[in-house]
Amino acid sequence: MAAGNDHQDIKREKILDASHQRFLHYGYSKTTMNEIAGDLSMSKALLYYYFPDKSQLYIAVMRKLANDYLKNLEDNIDTFANLKDAFVFQINTNHDFIVSNYNFFDFFRLNEQNLPDTIWEIVEQVHLAELNLLSRAIKTEIERGAIKPVENPEEIVDLLLDALHGIKVGAVSQKKVSFPRKEHLEEIHAKRLLLIDIFIKGLMY
Amino acid sequence: MAAGNDHQDIKREKILDASHQRFLHYGYSKTTMNEIAGDLSMSKALLYYYFPDKSQLYIAVMRKLANDYLKNLEDNIDTFANLKDAFVFQINTNHDFIVSNYNFFDFFRLNEQNLPDTIWEIVEQVHLAELNLLSRAIKTEIERGAIKPVENPEEIVDLLLDALHGIKVGAVSQKKVSFPRKEHLEEIHAKRLLLIDIFIKGLMY
DNA sequence: TCCTGACTTTTTTAACAAAACTATCAAAAA
DNA sequence: TTTTTGATAGTTTTGTTAAAAAAGTCAGGA
Numbered sequence: 001m002a003a004g005n006d007h008q009d010i011k012r013e014k015i016l017d018a019s020h021q022r023f024l025h026y027g028y029s030k031t032t033m034n035e036i037a038g039d040l041s042m043s044k045a046l047l048y049y050y051f052p053d054k055s056q057l058y059i060a061v062m063r064k065l066a067n068d069y070l071k072n073l074e075d076n077i078d079t080f081a082n083l084k085d086a087f088v089f090q091i092n093t094n095h096d097f098i099v100s101n102y103n104f105f106d107f108f109r110l111n112e113q114n115l116p117d118t119i120w121e122i123v124e125q126v127h128l129a130e131l132n133l134l135s136r137a138i139k140t141e142i143e144r145g146a147i148k149p150v151e152n153p154e155e156i157v158d159l160l161l162d163a164l165h166g167i168k169v170g171a172v173s174q175k176k177v178s179f180p181r182k183e184h185l186e187e188i189h190a191k192r193l194l195l196i197d198i199f200i201k202g203l204m205y
Numbered sequence: 206m207a208a209g210n211d212h213q214d215i216k217r218e219k220i221l222d223a224s225h226q227r228f229l230h231y232g233y234s235k236t237t238m239n240e241i242a243g244d245l246s247m248s249k250a251l252l253y254y255y256f257p258d259k260s261q262l263y264i265a266v267m268r269k270l271a272n273d274y275l276k277n278l279e280d281n282i283d284t285f286a287n288l289k290d291a292f293v294f295q296i297n298t299n300h301d302f303i304v305s306n307y308n309f310f311d312f313f314r315l316n317e318q319n320l321p322d323t324i325w326e327i328v329e330q331v332h333l334a335e336l337n338l339l340s341r342a343i344k345t346e347i348e349r350g351a352i353k354p355v356e357n358p359e360e361i362v363d364l365l366l367d368a369l370h371g372i373k374v375g376a377v378s379q380k381k382v383s384f385p386r387k388e389h390l391e392e393i394h395a396k397r398l399l400l401i402d403i404f405i406k407g408l409m410y
Numbered sequence: 411t412c413c414t415g416a417c418t419t420t421t422t423t424a425a426c427a428a429a430a431c432t433a434t435c436a437a438a439a440a
Numbered sequence: 441t442t443t444t445t446g447a448t449a450g451t452t453t454t455g456t457t458a459a460a461a462a463a464g465t466c467a468g469g470a
Contacts, residue, residue, distance in 0.1 A: 166371010
């Protein structure tokens with residue numbers, strides 16, 4: 001029983017890896033179940049033995065990425081001496097995450113049709129986790145007496161995350177595109193560091 | 206000659222008004238030249254006598270809106286005692302402008318296909334004007350000694366405008382939609398005021 | 411329990427005709 | 441000479457349908 005599940009889990013992982021590669025390079029709608037099965041030298045029907053349908057497979061890949069990202073954040077966010085370092089770590093981690101999975105998220109935008117609705121739940125989940133982690137960091141900093149007490153830390157963090165998310169580069173017309181181009185990521189990252197700097201000072205005494 | 210041009214200008218204004226109404230209610234691609242002509246009880250061919258084509262007509266409407274908006278900003282932005290009031294005036298003005306032309310801008314988003322490319326020039330123009338006005342406000346405040354000197358005021362204003370633009374409300378999935386829903390505008394406005402407050406404090410000594 | 415080939419059902423694509431719309435123009439009206 | 445229009449040419453969008461591709465199922469084999 002246990003050995004059987006182990007074997008199943010290993011196979012599931014292999015399927016997730018192969019799917020990840022396909023989705024990363026070609027996106028959801030340009031990846032077929034036959035192609036994934038072909039990469040793994042297995043029949044398409046076997047994919048349906050391990051995953052109920054294509055959308056659930058995609059979601060499973062996404063969930064794995066999200067878990068890795070959150071794990072990284074949770075393991076480190078409490079280790080910093082002050083609020084600014086914690087916030088800087090969050091945007092650095094986020095930046096690295098986006099860079100290494102750029103194509104995956106490039107496809108994962110409004111342009112892509114037929115994306116399963118449930119992915120938004122994962123995004124929501126990640127967002128809530130980030131909100132909690134950073135709110136806790138603010139509360140700690142207030143107790144420490146380093147910044148002014150605020151009635152609602154979650155509100156402040158939500159505001160900051162929105163603001164960070166709004167940072168774009170280039171001309172206005174370029175800013176309208178939903179997902180930033182790869183060559184702009186570094187510049188966006190730099191601007192976010194600047195925003196963090198000003199924002200944190202605004203919270204201080 | 207002068208009387209002739211006057212008459213032409215009046216007619217052009219009437220066409221712009223009728224077009225504005227149509228574009229406001231139905232958007233660019235769902236408005237036909239026949240409908241505009243019908244509203245004015247004139248032939249479609251006459252529209253082409255006053256405007257070279259449909260896109261130029263749309264752009265003319267847009268330019269008129271932009272000019273009114275900028276005029277309002279330029280006339281008042283220098284009359285404030287401090288930087289915060291100037292910034293608050295900017296977002297209030299912007300808010301009112303969006304509210305009263307909501308449908309126009311609701312259509313004016315990525316969903317709308319076939320929008321003439323040249324409209325981005327107008328958006329860019331408005332953005333640059335805002336950038337200049339607000340940068341000047343910062344410079345004034347620095348001379349006044351109220352905030353810390355910054356090497357590049359334009360950079361700061363650009364950052365703030367991006368951040369303000371990123372402010373959304375509701376769940377993450379809702380935030381993905383390009384243009385905010387009408388019932389969220391007030392909440393967004395409130396959050397922007399909060400962001401301004403923190404941001405300005407971050408610029409102060 | 412794990413796996414497959416063959417099969418059914420659903421979705422996407424391509425081609426093309428019909429309809430709607432933009433844009434033009436010669437000529438009439440003012 | 442300037443302003444206006446009906447008729448019409450040219451282009452884009454829409455609707456239809458058949459073929460191709462892909463998703464998803466299933467009976468049965470190892």
